[in-house]
């Protein structure tokens with residue numbers, strides 16, 4: 001069994017297939033995805049629990065990032081990508097013709113592996129989305145900056161550096177700045193694609209602590225290669241293999257008493 005500090009595993013024993021509408025942030029139904037002829041996702045059905053952290057784990061190429069990118073329709077940008085099935089955000093399909101993709105991406109924010117701040121000041125990075133919405137009032141913007149930076153556990157480190165260029169921050173600070181930029185526009189869901197894989201161990205720890213705080217306000221879905229990280233930060237974990245959802249349950253159960261042999265083989269390091 002994966003050697004884990006069991007005290008770190010949260011107790012969130014619920015039947016995820018039985019979540020009611022109130023508890024469900026996203027309802028993924030029979031989702032399949034092809035890149036041209038290649039099937040990358042096969043009939044994925046899972047409910048993502050609101051205000052919890054859900055981890056997507058599995059071997060390289062199993063479809064974790066593809067699934068994450070479906071949730072804010074990033075795959076729309078890829079030629080020859082065909083999707084069937086549905087994802088409901090609340091009670092609306094994200095694929096509905098009436099959905100404005102820019103609005104969807106504000107509601108479902110995304111943070112990537114490499115910190116990608118804009119070549120602007122710390123302040124301007126955070127208010128970027130608000131300015132796009134036409135907000136000009138300096139007091140409103142100032143307040144949003146403080147709140148978002150507090151929310152991203154960065155305020156104390158940068159409150160005297162708001163006019164510095166974002167590239168002058170450390171990698172870990174840049175990643176928290178990107179998270180602040182995402183939360184400044186108050187999304188419902190935050191998608192994190194290996195958010196700490198480019199960071200040193202201390203910055204990784206800071207990001208992990210931050211993720212645990214973020215779920216108070218947001219629903220978080222995280223792709224991680226690091227099983228210890230999945231165990232530390234998530235409430236629920238989905239194990240994918242070759243585009244299929246093999247097992248999806250609360251993190252404690254998945255890592256201590258998985259019910260599928262493939263999951264056990266993966267978490268004990270027999271493959272992947």
Ligand SMILES: Nc1ncnc2c1ncn2[C@@H]1O[C@H](COP(=O)(O)OP(=O)(O)OP(=O)(O)O)[C@@H](O)[C@H]1O
Pocket residue numbers: 035038040058059060061062063064065066067078225
């Ligand atoms: N834009 C694309 N065009 C064609 N095939 C793609 C594209 N993106 C991903 N794939 C393929 O789809 C499959 C799933 O890829 P995906 O990146 O979702 O896996 P992953 O589990 O996130 O992998 P990793 O852990 O290595 O990042 C892989 O076989 C990959 O080669």
